[in-house]
Amino acid sequence: GNSVTQMEGPVTLSEEAFLTINCTYTATGYPSLFWYVQYPGEGLQLLLKATKADDKGSNKGFEATYRKETTSFHLEKGSVQVSDSAVYFCALSGDSGGTSYGKLTFGQGTILTVHP
């Protein structure tokens, strides 16, 4: 079945540092890939997505590139802010030709804390 593996956390950074959160996946066909963010006490918000190989999703200074050859979708940001402190989830939705289409499989989440 489908699976998503995220780098272990928590991750602690100073403001303006570079951020990478690794995400790799196992799936058949061509899944869609997502990053969601959860701020303290809130629900999940879509951060960015990519629907085909070599697509780059971007939003709010965050970027992730869909790499089929390495089955990865790593999240990056060049300069983090205190307000980026949150839990980040990588997820995939199965290929439209398969039974897992539309059902999200999540990684375990990575807690990011940014200090001033």
Added chain:
Amino acid sequence: DAGITQSPRHKVTETGTPVTLRCHQTENHRYMYWYRQDPGHGLRLIHYSYGVKDTDKGEVSDGYSVSRSKTEDFLLTLESATSSQTSVYFCAISEVRGGGETQYFGPGTRLLVL
């Protein structure tokens, strides 16, 4: 904002009691989902619905049932709550927007089973 509300937002109950959580959406989305969030597991799919009275099981459906008698409401029921069902429950809808299908989530219900 996908117009999703969940009720109640917080609930404390005792083992063995029935509990029903409600998800309400205002934008006529066909697909709706229930997930639970637990530390170290991310979110896991409990049940989903692809239309009125059309539902199916997800990854962790044991101990849960769902119903959808109207497009706008998707109910999750714990017939006899257990402590292992203490969790945060999220409802989601899916929408095709900007290329591909994307899920949007409600604010969550925090359930404590004593």
